[in-house]
Amino acid sequence: MRAVIRRNKQLVCDEIDELVPGEGQVLVRTLACGICGSDLHALHHMEHMIETSRRAGGGALNFDPSADTVFGHEFCAEILDHGPGAAKTLKAGTRVVSVPATLTADGVELLGYSNRLPGGFAERMLLTEAMVLPVPNGLPTEAAALTEPFAVGAHAVAKARLDPNSVAVVIGCGPVGLAVIAMLKARGFGPVIAADYSPRRRAAAEKLGADVIIDPARESPHGRWEQLGVPMAGAAQRMARMMGVQFGRPVVFECVGAPGVLQGLIEAAPAGAQIVVAGVCMESDRIEPAVAITKEIELTFIFGYSPEEFAATLDDLAEGRIDVSGLVTGKVGLDGVADAFVALGDPEAHVKILVEPSR
Template identity: 80%
Template sequence: MRAVVRRNKQLVCDEIAELEPAAGQVLVRTLACGICGSDLHALHHMEHMIELGRRGGGGDNGFDPSADTVFGHEFCAEILDHGPGSAPSLKKGALKAGTRVVSIPATLTAGGMELLGFSNRLPGGFSERMILSEALILEVPNGLPTDQAALTEPFAVGLHAVAKARMDANSVALVVGCGPVGLAVIAALKAGGHGPVIAADFSPRRRAAAEKLGADIVIDPARESPHDRWEALGVPKARGAQQMIRMMGGSFGRPIVFECVGAPGVVQALIEAAPAGSQIVVAGVCMETDRIEPSIAITKEIELTFVFGYTPEEFAGTLANIAEGRIDVSGLVTGKVGLDGVASAFTALGDPEAHVKILVEPAS
């Protein structure tokens, strides 16, 4: 079957071995798979990514970053066949061939868990077919279009970030960076009934997407600092002013800042600019050594919370939010390519004005 293979830090279309599902597994046809920012970074810096993951205690089942890899972890697929002993006729509740599904991008095997898109043994979604685990697949509900179902995985990242934020009833949230992670955070905030939500990004296209997903205030940081809005929204920035309000019996919402850029210097800039007592939820993945000045964060009693991934419950909850209309992802897919167009799509995604999200459709 055909797939796009990362080989020698290049993307090449090639034939790879056909797949055979084992017990507890399903063979699926890939319908659509999103290109993630982590894919863009991994193309040239996979070895560094894996080294950092291992230093952070992450398991990778012996993954060799220099060997052939088929990316793709944001997918919607169609069931083709079941492994031995797990056919729908033999297992109550099993999903039949032809059912559209999504899944956490991991497959359980006899040798351990394979992380799809970061595996040498199983291909991810930039291939015509994949092997998934019966225990992890979820049926696409409500006739949800395939291109929207494929956004479940990236939007689950936003739901997890919001779940880690200690929002209160009057919290004001600032989302810095409106790329895919920031947009997912905005969507999760609004789906959870939170607001006001301030969104800040230099890109007009990304600001428009943030507004579509429900951001209450959208700011171009080149024209205005988003931190100038805290006071008007009832959140005093200075610690002394906050203490005075509390002494007078008043209250104000907890300021929450979501860092969704992942570039050196951003966390330090937010520590300096955010109101005292803020929680900064770091969802952007900075792959470089960074520097902060703890004394400033200590003086302001800033709380730093680092987040990654999502839980199975958050993944399922995100699919439900999209399918039931609590999160409207229509219009966020701005491009679709076949396998032959993946390499050029990686280049196009380097320009934030060119696209929000590109899907790979292997059958195209």
């Protein structure tokens, strides 16, 4: 079968071995698979990703970066066949999504980051039957394929210590920032301030429900805190509370992942703010703890999501609590994946590109 393979830090379309479902597995046909920002980084810096994973003590990315790898972990697929001992609860032809991890006799394979099993940039995949979720309510395939990235937003919001009166600022409106905005609004939080230099991304943030849209080139997103009732200084906050003035906990979501951003937020955020770090900075960075200590800033780093958050995100999409129509700005077949990686380097070119292997 055909697949797009990372080989020698290049993407090549080639033939790989056919798959046979093992015990408890299902063979699926890939219908659509999103290109993630981590895929863009992994193409040229997989070794660095594996090293940081090792240093973090998780060992999640434990494979040979010099060997062939088929990316793709944001997918919607169709069941073709069942392996031995399968319950066959979901019949052939059922559209499904899944957390991108497959149980094998040798352990867990993370789809998209495995030498043994291909991810969604292949015509077919092997999934664990017990982990697949049927796509409900006639949810379109391209929307179902966004379950995985939007689950990251669900996890970020779950980790935020928001109260009913909280004001949230989302810095960076790429796929992660958009997922955070969508989940904040789906959970009833607001006002939500969204900031990005890209007009296209700002428009997407507005479509997903952000209450205030800011171009940082023209205005600091932190200039709105006072207007929305959140005093900036700790002394002013204490005085407000003494006078019976109530205001919600300020929460900032860092969704950029570039050096210097975190320190800038520590300096600009209100005293007592929680900064939820969802952007993955793959370089060494530097912060000044004394500033954060003086302001009593809380830093919360998030990664991934739980199976429950994944399932809840699928439900949010299917029930219309999150409207992702229009976020997919491009679709390519396997032959167009390499060019799509280049195109995604320009934030004005695309918001999200899906790979459709049958295209």
